[in-house]
Structure formats: C-alpha cells, structure tokens
Amino acid sequence: MMIPVAANDVAFSVHAVTLTAFTLSQVLIYERGNQKVSKVCISITAVVWTAAIVCLIVAWPKSNWLWLIDVFNTIQVLMTAIKYIPQAVMNFRRKSTTGWSIGNILLDLTGGVLNFGQMGVQSIDQHTLVNFYGNIGKTLLSLEVVFFDVIFIIQHYVLYPVKRDENDGDYPVLPVQAKDGAGV
Numbered sequence: 001m002m003i004p005v006a007a008n009d010v011a012f013s014v015h016a017v018t019l020t021a022f023t024l025s026q027v028l029i030y031e032r033g034n035q036k037v038s039k040v041c042i043s044i045t046a047v048v049w050t051a052a053i054v055c056l057i058v059a060w061p062k063s064n065w066l067w068l069i070d071v072f073n074t075i076q077v078l079m080t081a082i083k084y085i086p087q088a089v090m091n092f093r094r095k096s097t098t099g100w101s102i103g104n105i106l107l108d109l110t111g112g113v114l115n116f117g118q119m120g121v122q123s124i125d126q127h128t129l130v131n132f133y134g135n136i137g138k139t140l141l142s143l144e145v146v147f148f149d150v151i152f153i154i155q156h157y158v159l160y161p162v163k164r165d166e167n168d169g170d171y172p173v174l175p176v177q178a179k180d181g182a183g184v
Contacts (some may be wrong), residue, residue, distance in 0.1 A: 009138065024033020033122075044082060048075055077144060082149040088155070098157045105152045112145035 027037070052075065059068040091097050119131040119139065132139050 009135070038048060048079065051075065070137060073135075073141070077137060077140045079150075080141060080144055084152075088148065090150050091152070091155045093159065094160075096160045097152075098162060100156075102110075102156045104122050104151070105156075108152055109149035109153070112142045114148070116142045 010082070052072065055068055055071045059065060059071075071114050087100070091100070119135075119142070123131045
C-alpha cells in the first residue's frame with residue numbers, strides 16, 4: 001500500500017513545529033504587561049502533551065509510527081479548531097475585526113488552497129484518490145483552514161469592514177510628533 005506522506009509533508013511539519021516553538025519562546029522572553037496565559041490554555045496544553053506522550057509510549061514498542069502520525073494529525077485538527085473558533089466568536093460579538101491582522105489569514109488561505117491543489121495534482125498524476133483519504137489529517141486540516149479563513153475574510157471585508165473617515169487620509173499607527181516634541 002502506498003503511504004501518501006511525501007517528504008514535503010514532513011518538511012512542512014518540521015517547519016511548522018520549529019516556527020511554533022519560536023513563537024512560544026517569545027511568550028517567555030518578551031514583556032506581556034498584565035496579560036497571563038489562561039488556565040484553560042494551560043489545561044488544554046497539558047492534556048495535549050500528556051496524550052501525545054502516552055501515544056508515543058504506546059506506539060514505540062510496536063513501531064506503529066503511522067498510527068502515531070494519525071493521532072498527531074487528529075490533535076493538529078483539534079488544536080486548529082481551538083485556535084480559530086474563539087477568534088471567530090470574538091469578531092462576531094464585537095462586530096469588528098479592528099486590531100486584528102488579516103495578512104496571516106490571507107497567507108493561511110493561500111497555503112490551504114495550494115495544499116489541497118497539491119493533493120489534487122498528485123491524485124491526478126497517480127490515478128487514485130489515496131492522497132485525500134489516505135492522509136485524512138492533511139485533508140481535514142486543509143478543509144478546516146479554508147473554512148475558517150473564508151469566515152474571517154467575510155468578517156473582515158464584508159460584515160465588519162473598517163469605516164474610514166472621508167476627511168482622514170492615512171491612519172498613523174503611532175502618534176505624529178509635533179515640533180515641540182509632544183504627541184498630537
């Protein structure tokens with residue numbers, strides 16, 4: 001049986017884990033003011049790490065690595081839902097996406113569509129749909145990412161667009177300094 005996990009899939013996973021670890025390290029070293037990691041976040045993280053370690057211990061004696069990858073794929077799909085749902089709900093409750101960047105969502109959508117496209121091209125080339133159902137974690141993740149990204153794009157550009165004042169040209173991020181040095 002063909003295993004639909006290509007080297008680029010492994011490279012992407014290693015890349016994602018590395019960048020996530022880098023981002024998490026920033027939580028530890030940069031000032032956060034009065035913000036703290038919530039107890040819910042700590043609990044979810046503890047449960048996920050415990051499940052991952054238990055599954056690794058179960059898979060190790062029998063070298064059941066494909067099962068372990070499937071478990072990790074499931075964890076990734078669940079964690080992605082946990083990551084996106086609160087933002088979508090918060091945008092809905094606030095009726096706004098102000099203060100939130102759409103840039104990463106557009107990149108994420110591009111990645112999800114291209115990932116799905118890659119599976120399609122490989123399926124056409126191999127005359128089989130095993131790329132979709134054989135690597136269900138990749139398929140579900142692509143669909144989930146595209147689904148939430150479309151929601152965020154609709155929220156940002158259609159439902160809650162930023163209303164700009166016609167008299168105001170640019171919106172500076174930082175206050176403009178007056179000649180006397182005071183912020184305007």
